[in-house]
Amino acid sequence: MFEIEKQVAKDARRLALDMVHNAQSAHIGSSLSIIDIAVQLFSKSTKSENAGDLVLISKGHAAAGVYAVLKCLNVIPAEWTSSYCQNGSQLGGHVTSTHIPILELSTGSLGHALPYALGRALGKSRLRQSGHVYVVISDGECNEGSNWEAALLAPFLKLNNLTVVIDRNRLQSLGKTEETVPLEPLSDKWLAFNWEVQTIDGHDFNELSRLTDHKNQTNARVFIANTVKGKGVTFMENSVLWHYRPPNLEELELAQKEVS
Amino acid sequence: MRDTFIRQLTELASEDPDIFLVVGDLGFGVIEEFATKYPKRFLNAGVSEQNMMGVASGLAGSGFKVFVYSIANFPTMRCLEQIRNDVAYHNLNVTIVAVGAGFAYGTLGYSHFAVEDLGIMRVLPKMAIYSPGDSDELKMILPHIIEREGPKYLRLGKNGEPSLSDSKMTSPESARLLKPGTKLVILSTGGVGIEVVKAINELSLTSADLVAHFSVPYFSHQAIDSIGLQNFEQIITVEEHVLDGGFGSYILEYLESNQKLIRVKRIGIQRSFSYEIGNQKYLRELARLDPSSIRSEIELSLEV
Numbered sequence: 001m002f003e004i005e006k007q008v009a010k011d012a013r014r015l016a017l018d019m020v021h022n023a024q025s026a027h028i029g030s031s032l033s034i035i036d037i038a039v040q041l042f043s044k045s046t047k048s049e050n051a052g053d054l055v056l057i058s059k060g061h062a063a064a065g066v067y068a069v070l071k072c073l074n075v076i077p078a079e080w081t082s083s084y085c086q087n088g089s090q091l092g093g094h095v096t097s098t099h100i101p102i103l104e105l106s107t108g109s110l111g112h113a114l115p116y117a118l119g120r121a122l123g124k125s126r127l128r129q130s131g132h133v134y135v136v137i138s139d140g141e142c143n144e145g146s147n148w149e150a151a152l153l154a155p156f157l158k159l160n161n162l163t164v165v166i167d168r169n170r171l172q173s174l175g176k177t178e179e180t181v182p183l184e185p186l187s188d189k190w191l192a193f194n195w196e197v198q199t200i201d202g203h204d205f206n207e208l209s210r211l212t213d214h215k216n217q218t219n220a221r222v223f224i225a226n227t228v229k230g231k232g233v234t235f236m237e238n239s240v241l242w243h244y245r246p247p248n249l250e251e252l253e254l255a256q257k258e259v260s
Numbered sequence: 261m262r263d264t265f266i267r268q269l270t271e272l273a274s275e276d277p278d279i280f281l282v283v284g285d286l287g288f289g290v291i292e293e294f295a296t297k298y299p300k301r302f303l304n305a306g307v308s309e310q311n312m313m314g315v316a317s318g319l320a321g322s323g324f325k326v327f328v329y330s331i332a333n334f335p336t337m338r339c340l341e342q343i344r345n346d347v348a349y350h351n352l353n354v355t356i357v358a359v360g361a362g363f364a365y366g367t368l369g370y371s372h373f374a375v376e377d378l379g380i381m382r383v384l385p386k387m388a389i390y391s392p393g394d395s396d397e398l399k400m401i402l403p404h405i406i407e408r409e410g411p412k413y414l415r416l417g418k419n420g421e422p423s424l425s426d427s428k429m430t431s432p433e434s435a436r437l438l439k440p441g442t443k444l445v446i447l448s449t450g451g452v453g454i455e456v457v458k459a460i461n462e463l464s465l466t467s468a469d470l471v472a473h474f475s476v477p478y479f480s481h482q483a484i485d486s487i488g489l490q491n492f493e494q495i496i497t498v499e500e501h502v503l504d505g506g507f508g509s510y511i512l513e514y515l516e517s518n519q520k521l522i523r524v525k526r527i528g529i530q531r532s533f534s535y536e537i538g539n540q541k542y543l544r545e546l547a548r549l550d551p552s553s554i555r556s557e558i559e560l561s562l563e564v
Contacts, residue, residue: 019427097350104321109345110323115311116346119318146342149311 002205008072009039013232013259015068015081023064023085024217027188029242031065033169034136037225038062038069038244040208041165046073046102052124055200059167060094060107067091077099113137113142114160114164116256118150121220127141132214136165140172140220143181148193149198154220164195164222165211167202169229171240175183187224195222202227233258261416262290262359264395268402269327270294273301276406280319284312284330291329297310309334312340313354320352325406332368332374348384348411355405355412356381359390361499362449362529363543364418372388374415375529379505381413382479389479390433391403391415391507393453396425397436397477404432404478416539424453424475433478434486441472444561445492445497449476452500455544458551459558464502476507484514489558494561496526500549503528525561527554 014037020028023214040059040223045053057066064084071081076090080099083089094108105116117135124131137147168186171176177183190197196217200207202225211223230236230241233255247255270293272281280292280301288538295302305547313335316326328335335356336343358374365372372496382389390405390412392398398416405412429436438453439460448456453475460471476488476515490494497508508526515522530548536546 015510105346107345107350109341111310112314112342115314115342116318117320118311119315120321120422121318122303122315123319123322123324129322136498146310146314148307149306149308150314152308153311 005039005043008043008071009036010067010259011072012039012065012068014256015071016064016234016249017252017255019064019081019084020108020246021249022082024244024246025064025085026244026251027061027064027093028246029171029239030062030138031057032070032233032236033227033229034059034062035065035069035168035231036166036203036205037167037211037227038066038206038207040173040211041136042073042075044071044212045134047077050131052129054120054131055102056105056113056135057103058107058110058113058134058135059097059141062094063091063093066095070100075102079185093151099123102231110141111146112149114150114203117162120152121159122157124161125159132161132163134163134165134211136167136197139166139170139177139183139186141185142166142183146162147175148232151190151193151195159220160214160217162220163211164220166222166224167186167227168224169236171229171243172204173243175240191223195220197222197224199224199226201225203231261392261395261418261421263397264398265357265402265416266290266294268399269329271506272403272406273298275346278325278326278407279432280324282312282316282319282326282328284309284328286330286334291449293552309338313339314346316354317342317346317350317352320347320354321350322346324353325368326354327357327423328354329359329391331365332358334370336374336377337402340380344377344384345413348386351410353409356484357415357416359416359418361415362452365449366539369537369558370534373534375500377415378499378501378507379509382385382510383505384411386406387409388412390414390477391449392477393448393450393475394421395477396423397429400429401432403476404551406544409525421451422454423493424457429477433480433482434485435474435476435502437472438475439473441470443470443491443492444496444558445472445474445487446496446498446558447474447476447487447511448498450500452498452549455549455551455554456498459554462551462555463558467559471558479510481514481517483513489515490520492522495522496558496561497524497526497528498549498554499528500544501528502531504531525557527557
C-alpha cells in the first residue's frame with residue numbers, strides 16, 4: 001500500500017539532503033519532518049482533476065523539503081533544485097512562489113498562511129468555486145497570535161473547504177515546544193475553538209490519506225500530525241542542532257544511506 | 261469623507277461584483293448599508309488586524325477587489341507585516357482604507373492618531389498612496405482606485421470636512437489647482453488643505469496674488485509634473501503628518517529625482533509624541549497647522 005507515495009518521499013528525502021548540503025543551508029530537520037505530509041497533499045493537488053485545490057506552506061523554512069517533493073512529482077525541473085539557494089536561483093531558502101505558481105504564497109515569516117488560507121477558502125465559498133484549501137503550519141508556529149485569530153473566525157464561517165495540518169514534531173528553534181511556550185493540550189485548544197480535530201501519525205501514509213478525505217467534513221478541520229524532526233536520519237531525529245546545521249560530506253553520505 | 265467613501269463604494273459595488281468590503285469591527289452607522297445589500301461580499305473580521313489583512317489577501321487571491329476599512333493605526337501599523345509580505349509582495353488587489361487622518365480622532369488620544377502612516381506605507385514597493393483633501397477629490401479618485409490593480413493605501417479624514425474649493429479636479433492622476441499664483445506654490449495633501457485655504461484668505465491682496473495652492477490627493481510623479489513646479493521660486497508643503505518621511509519628504513525626493521533646484525519649506529508635525537488631549541482643531545493649533553501659523557510661514561517665505 002502507498003508504494004508510490006513512499007517512493008516519492010524517499011526520493012524527496014535524498015534530494016533535500018543533497019540540496020541543503022550543496023547550499024550549506026539550514027532547516028533540514030524541518031524539511032524531513034514535513035516531507036510525508038507534503039507528498040500526500042501535493043500528490044492530490046497536482047492532479048489535473050483537482051486544479052481547484054491549493055496547498056499553502058506556512059512553515060516556509062521547510063522549503064528544501066517542499067521543493068524536493070515538487071521535483072519528485074515532476075512539478076519543477078531538476079536543475080532548479082540543484083541551484084537551490086544559489087545566486088540567481090528560482091528557489092530561495094524559504095518557500096518562494098515567484099516561479100512556482102501552485103505555491104501561490106511566498107512565506108518565511110510565521111503565522112501568515114493560515115489567515116490567507118481562510119481568505120482563499122472564504123473566497124472560494126462565496127464564489128461557489130470547487131477545490132480545497134490546505135495549509136501546513138508548524139507547531140512552533142502555533143506561538144503566533146495571528147494563527148489563533150484565524151482559528152477563532154474560521155469555524156464561524158463554516159469553511160468546510162479549509163484544512164490545517166500541524167507538523168507536530170515537538171521541537172522549535174531553541175528547544176522543545178513544551179519547554180518553550182507549551183502548546184498542550186493542543187487538540188483541546190482547537191476543539192474549544194470549534195474545529196474538527198483529528199490526530200494522525202504524520203509519517204504513515206495510511207493515516208495521512210485522511211488529510212485529503214473530505215467526505216464527512218462539515219467545517220474547518222485541523223490535523224495534528226505527529227512527526228519527527230529530522231525523520232529518516234537517526235542522528236538528525238529529534239535534535240535541535242539540525243534545525244540549523246547543514247550536513248558535511250561525511251554526514252551527507254551517512255544520511256543518504258539511511259534514507260535509502 | 262468616510263460617509264462619502266462608503267456611499268460611493270456601495271453604489272459602485274452594484275455594478276462591480278468583484279468589490280468586497282472587510283472591516284475590523286469598526287464603522288458603526290457607516291457600513292450597515294453595504295453589509296445588508298451585499299452580505300456575500302462583506303466580512304467583519306473582528307478585532308484582529310493581522311488576520312483581517314491576511315484574509316483580505318486571500319480574498320484578493322480569489323479574484324476580489326478588496327477594501328479593508330478601519331481606523332488609522334489599525335489597518336496599517338497593527339498588521340504591517342501582513343501588508344508587506346502578503347499584500348504588497350504578492351501585488352494583491354487590496355485597498356487599505358484608513359479613516360482618521362492626522363488628528364481627526366483627536367480626543368481619543370495618541371493611539372488613534374494617524375501621523376506616521378504615510379511614511380510607513382509609502383516605503384512599501386508597489387503601494388499606491390491616495391490622500392484626498394475633501395469628498396470631491398475622493399469621488400474623483402475612487403473609480404480610479406477600483407480600476408487599478410495591486411496594493412493601495414487610501415487615507416481619509418473623518419466626517420464633515422469642508423470642501424476645499426469649487427474648483428474641480430481634472431483627472432485622478434493630476435494635482436488639483438485650488439488657487440493660482442505667481443511666485444510661491446503651496447502643496448497640501450489631505451483635509452488639512454482647508455487650513456491653507458483659510459491662511460491664504462487671511463493674506464493681504466498683494467501677497468495672496470503671489471501664492472498658488474494645489475491639493476495633491478495621489479502621490480505620483482505624474483501628478484506632481486502636472487503642477488509645473490519650475491514656474492515657482494518657492495514651494496511650501498503642508499501635511500497633517502510628521503515631517504519625517506511624509507508628504508514633504510515625498511516632494512523633496514521628487515525634486516531630487518528630477519534634479520530641480522527650488523527652495524522648499526515643509527510644514528507638518530514635529531516627530532515627537534503628543535501627550536495633549538484635545539480635538540482636531542486644538543491639536544492642529546498646537547502643531548502650528550492652523551491658519552494663522554501657516555499664514556505666518558507664508559509671509560516669512562515671501563519676505564525672503
